[in-house]
Structures are given as structure tokens and as C-alpha cells.
Amino acid sequence: MNCASARAALSARMDDEDVLDAAATLDHLRECAACGEWIGHANRISETARKRYVSTPDLTEPVLRRIGDHERGRAARLRAWRRGLRWAVGVAAIAQLGLALPALWPGADVGGHALHASREMASFDIAVAVGFLLAAIRPDRARAFVPVAFALAGCLAVTSLVDIAGGATDVLHEASHATALVQAGLLWALGRTSAGRASQRERVAVTT
Template sequence: MNCESCRNSVSAVLDGEPPEFPEAEVDAHLETCAACRAFQAEAGEMTRYLRVRLVTPTPDLTAAVLARVPRRDRVRGALRGALAVTAVIQILLALAQMLGFVGVHGHGSHSGMTAHLFNESTAWNLALGVGMLWASWRDRTAGGVLPMLSAFVAALAGFSVHDLIVGAATVERVASHALLLVGLGLLFAVHRRGGGGPAPADAGHDGGSGTTGDGSASEPAPDQSPPHLRPTAHHRAA
């Protein structure tokens, strides 16, 4: 054994790794080589210094981080509460319309088709109120209600402008739809604050291609079983 092999073995033992040569041979060389004993002492002292050295003090950011979390939660809670109030008012208006307390003047004298359209409007108002109320409770579902309410408000705005021009509706009647516009704005804000997007995929995955961000092959998680593979072709027996 030469000095280089002895020092490699000494370093391996200090690092908790198996030595290159048996310890008996390393100890025998150390008894006859003062330079390797000095190397062992210096390496051991350096290893102890690195393992027990003082931790460099760092600024404590716990208070700053926790101070921002309640603020976001307060804003998010306020938006959800406002959306819930808007939804309840929308539901109450729909129920009042259903029970006949609110409606079109002279509705009873109109034709059956007009009555059916009135009932459809009542059902839509009730459904939109229930959808907004559900989104205020489960804010991650706001993204699903948002397209439906947006399309309804956009179509309703176009019809309202037309009805105002031709005199088929009054300004008061059109203004009653402002509640849906408020609900749409609150729903959009809740969707943005609530993180309504889908759950993020694992970092490094590329659409299930089996590679990580640096292009290397990814390994399946230990608790994840491989997917069931189906045959790509079926051969009929002769």
C-alpha cells in the first residue's frame, strides 16, 4: 500500500464510506508513515470543524410571511361573502318572481307562449343564483360557473339594448339586471383569488412523456403502480 491509497482510505472512513483497503492494512501503514498520520489528524480535525461549526445567523421571515397570509384570506373571504349575499338576493328575487310578487305587468293576460318564456326566465334567474351561491362556498368551482354567467349576461345585455330602443322594456326593468352584472364581477374576482385553475402537475413532468425538465428520464414514484398496458393489436387464431 502506498501513501495515496492510504489517504484515500482514511478520507473514505471519515466520510462514512467503505475504505479502499481493509482497515488493518491502513492501520499498519499509518504506524510506519508519519506523513499519513499527519494527514489523518488534519483531515479528522477539518471534518469535525465542518460538522460542528456554528450556523450562520439568517433573518427570520416567519412574521413577514404570516402577516401576508391573513390579508389574502381576508380579501378572499370578503369576496366570497359578497358573492354569497348577491346570490341570496338573486335567489330571493327569483322566488318572488315565481310566487308572483314580481313579474311583467299584465302577465296573466298574455298568451301561453309569453307565460312559458316568463317561467323560463324565472328558472334561469333561480339557477344562476344557486350557481353563484355554490361558487361562493366552493370557490374552486367558480371557473365552471363563470362561462355560463358570462354568456347569459352578454346575451341579456344585447337584448336589453334592443328592447330599450324599440320600447319593449323600461329602464327600471333593465336596471334590475344589474345584480347579475355585479355577480359576474364578484365571480371573476373569486375565481382569480381562489386559484380556480386545476391542480398543478408534478414539477418536471412534460405531459406524461416520462422526462423531466432537464431532459433526463423520470422514475415513477415508489407508491405509484405502473399503468395497465393494453395490446396494440389483436391476432385472431387460425
């Protein structure tokens, strides 16, 4: 066995690998002073490296735990935000119902065509409020009402501006229509959070 083969075998032995011709390698090491010096130097370097350098700890478990904690916290905040939106949409719908229902009573303080128009408008407000209540109860359906809510808010804004400019009404009276825009924004936010939750359920269903 020559020096190159012996040193390759000795290097493999230092790495706890199986060595072929182990007996021949040891015989060569006893007879070859150069290889004996080489293995001594290699052992000193290996020992120094073990003492000086500490192996990097496995951080997989704490990192995954931290990610899990973050995701659970994010999910909890999202649930709280979604619950608040549902309550806000529901309360707005109940308030709208409370304002619209009195106009349907026979004793409303308007007459003739004004009474008829007032009742028609109240009926429309009640229908919208019922839609908002349904969205609060079943938030997964909220996105279906968003175009209606924004169309209503947009029409009210345009007609209010036209009537204010024409002197048919004043800003204070029309300011109440701003609630329609607020309702539309709440409904949009609720629909968005519910859509994200539905998408997550779909992804889980596909993976399982």
C-alpha cells in the same frame, strides 16, 4: 530557508494556518532583520484593520424573519379578501333566489303566455343562483361558472340595449340587469383567488 519562503510561512501563521518547517522559519526570523521588520509591519497593519473595521453582522435570520412576517401578512389579507368574495357571491345568489321564487307561485300577477315565460325565466334565474351558491360554498369550482356568468351578463346587456333603442323598455327597468355583470365580476375574482390557492397546494404537494 530564504526570505520569500519565510515570509510565506509567516503570513500563513498570521492567518492561523498550519506552517511547515516552523522551526526553520523562526530561525530565519531571528537571523534576518529584514524579515523581522516585515513581520512587525504586517502585524501593525493587521491590528489596525481589526480595530478600524468591524465585521459585517449576519443578517440572514432577521431578513428571513421579516420575509416570513410579510408572507404571513399577505396570506392573511388574501384569506380575508377571499372570505369577503365568498360572502358577496353567496348573498347575491340568495337575493337572486328571493326575487325569482315568487314568480313560480300559482298566484303570480300575469296571465297566459306571459306567466309561462315568467316562470321559465324564474327557473333559469334559480338555476344560476344555485350555481352561484355552489361557487360560494366550494370556491375551488368558481372558475367553471365564470364563462356562464359573463355570457349571461353579455346577453342581457345586448338585449337591453336593443330593447331600449327600440322603445320596448326603458333604462330604469333594464338597470337591474347590471347586477348580472357585478355577479360575474365577483365570481371571476373568487375563481382567480381560489385558482392561486389551488396552485400553491399543488406546488406544496409536488415538493413534499
